[in-house]
Amino acid sequence: MKTKTLLIDDLLKKQITTSRDAIIQQAKKGFYHDFETPLALPKMQLVKDLTNAGFLDLADEVKNGRYD
Numbered sequence: 001m002k003t004k005t006l007l008i009d010d011l012l013k014k015q016i017t018t019s020r021d022a023i024i025q026q027a028k029k030g031f032y033h034d035f036e037t038p039l040a041l042p043k044m045q046l047v048k049d050l051t052n053a054g055f056l057d058l059a060d061e062v063k064n065g066r067y068d
Helices: 003-012 018-028 040-054 058-061
Strands: none
Touching: 003 018, 003 058, 018 040, 040 058
16 A cells, blocks of 8 residues: 555544645645655654644654655
């Protein structure tokens, strides 16, 4: 399974919020993907966005390499 799809699937299991939906839209565009983003450090941005949205468990999964 593509890591982008895995992230979206995990986010869809979370409570619906504006923040969650914004992260999903960014993920669909490849914003957090190492080779599809204009960001130098997309995973750091993903951790920040997930943390700000209150998804600390998913932020930890990023740190543990689940979405690499």
